[in-house]
Amino acid sequence: MIEELKYHKSRIIEVVNESPKVKSIILKTTLAKPAPGQFVMVWVPGIEEIPISPSYYSDGIVRLTIARVGDTTNRIHHMKSGDVLMLRGPHGRGFNLNLKGRYLLVAGGYGAAPLIYALRELVSKGRRVAYAIGARTREELLFIEEARNMNVKLHIATEDGSEGYRGFVTELVEEVIEEYDNVLACGPELMLFKIMNICLSRGIKCQLSIERFIKCGLGICGSCALEPSGLRVCRDGPVFYAEELKGTDFGRYYTLPSGIRVRIGDVKNYSV
Ligand SMILES: Cc1cc2nc3c(=O)[nH]c(=O)nc-3n(C[C@H](O)[C@H](O)[C@H](O)COP(=O)(O)OP(=O)(O)OC[C@H]3O[C@@H](n4cnc5c(N)ncnc54)[C@H](O)[C@@H]3O)c2cc1C
Ligand code: FES
Incomplete structure (x- = not known):
């Protein structure tokens, strides 16, 4: 069987509350090591499959950090140690962590998941790296302690100003960006669009992990395609260089599962 089509029966060994809406599910799995930024399809038997980018992997232990936003993520939030999830993957293209220079990792919301994994890998490679994170309040900030324990800036x-700079992480990034050569970012699409433009205007290399509606995850169905380039988020991404996204509908339009295109920000039910 093609490895990508294979389901790995994976057992939950621990559940960690990360914030009021986010939990980390730690599983023992036979899944191959994902590169930071790649995603896995998580099948909740009896419900559906959703894409999730792991926030940690080592020796057959994978951590999925999941925000409760709808039926499937709500069901996962109610799972306990011993319960089973079926994982397939890893899918797609992750972050390139082999570029020269200093790295700034910029996270918004659950976008922190692939970035804390990338941070760990960059630190282990001896790279100079910093972690920037934005949230509404301090309770929603993810992986601050984990990043502190890695001694990164x-x-x-x-x-609401309850911790750090009062305002958006994009404003903070504008203040410190000149200290860095590479930016990796993951978070809400309008935040990513802003980061992309900040980097493009300064000639700073930028990789963005983006979301579109994933059905097959294999590059076949076209559900996740960016227009007009036809780049597929599940196959060519989910991590793209800023230059690849220029001129696409990224930051402007999102294609719903029905095929209808909507302006980013207009459809409240969609996390983009
Ligand atoms: C590459 C990728 C990596 C992701 N990594 C994470 C992660 O690490 N942690 C995390 O919490 N979330 C992640 N997500 C988002 C996650 O897949 C959705 O939050 C989840 O599918 C919601 O399912 P639901 O049934 O709970 O909610 P629903 O009510 O079905 O949907 C809520 C919102 O989630 C999004 N969504 C739903 N189904 C899909 C789908 N099949 N593909 C893409 N988006 C969908 C839509 O924006 C939708 O409005 C990732 C998405 C992508 C594309
Ligand atoms: S989800 Fe089917 S082509 Fe990307």
């Missing part, structure tokens, strides 16, 4: 922004 932190740039924290909260909208």
